[in-house]
Amino acid sequence: MIYLQLFWEFFKVGLFTVGGGMAAVPLLLAMAGSTGWFTEDFVVQMIAISESTPGPIGINMATYAGYTVGGIPGGIIASIATAIPGIIIVVLVSRALEKFSESVLVKDAFWGLRPAVTALIAYAAFTIINKTMIYFTKIGTVPFLEFFSWQKVLFFAVMLFGIMKFKKHPVLYIAIAAVVGIVFKF
């Protein structure tokens, strides 16, 4: 049953995305390899799509993967599956809301979860960089210093500087990057 499988896979994404949008990326990259519903490259594109459209990336990827695998019902089922863990947990926590956020247990949990999620996202970033501009996995197989594209690394540095300095909406940077990509034929 493809619908059941979709439901279960994206239910897990909803449950294990701790601490905001990008936290879903490592789970989605791993899912790309194991299910073949979408490629790793597409996860990267979905990050850009998600920053430029209404949804969080977890829901967007659920809709996309669900649609490609099981048509419109597939998209709807997968998206709802991603949202269900949140609804259940919030309903349970709502009653003890104030106690919850002050609880020592919650603080301890996040003391350990924050670095773990940061590392998972850092690994996702490594995967993305390895795909787009610095081909770490090619080191040793290509001539010296040809394992990266210096134009792309330069552009990356400029982008990162711009993002950190001006703090504009991500859509702006994505639009600039699309134009630069076309003009310089990346």
Added chain:
Amino acid sequence: MEQQQNIPLWKLFLAFFKCGAVTFGGGYAKQPILDREIVDKRGWITKEEVMDYYAVAQALPGIISINVASFIGHKLRKIPGAIMGVLGVISPCIIVITAIAMLFSNFQDNEYVVHALQGINIAVAALIINTIITMWKKGVKEIPQFLIFLVVFCLSLFIGGQRMPIYCVIGSLIFALVYKRIERRVRSK
């Protein structure tokens, strides 16, 4: 201000549909819109409540904007309210992404689109690195936290696999609870 119990579920759905439709990106991008639509225009809850919900939502498993919609919906109309709030927030995403999925394969091979996507990938890499820097500053302050970071990163790099992120989340959670408990016991002695 409307009586809370009298807010019809369809109105709740519509309000959240609107919030879902007018923001780009997830998470915190929605907070100002929620303030305007749910607090200022409709007066269903207060700004302070929205802030509290955000604070708790990010300390819970799940996607932040889904959790916040559930909290507000639940506050207004209990469980049916939570469900309607979430359906409202995700409906615009489902519609937009289904449309993109229908169209995407048609222009994926276009030369300009390929170059544009290559450029966009670099912007995405920069955005994600920026996220990591922010998260690092908030989350990696002590040596044991740095060790968690290192272990999780190495496990992902050298072993990997579909379940690795899940194991890492559960593992670091257990480690944190045990470590902090021992740390307190040692300090109190």
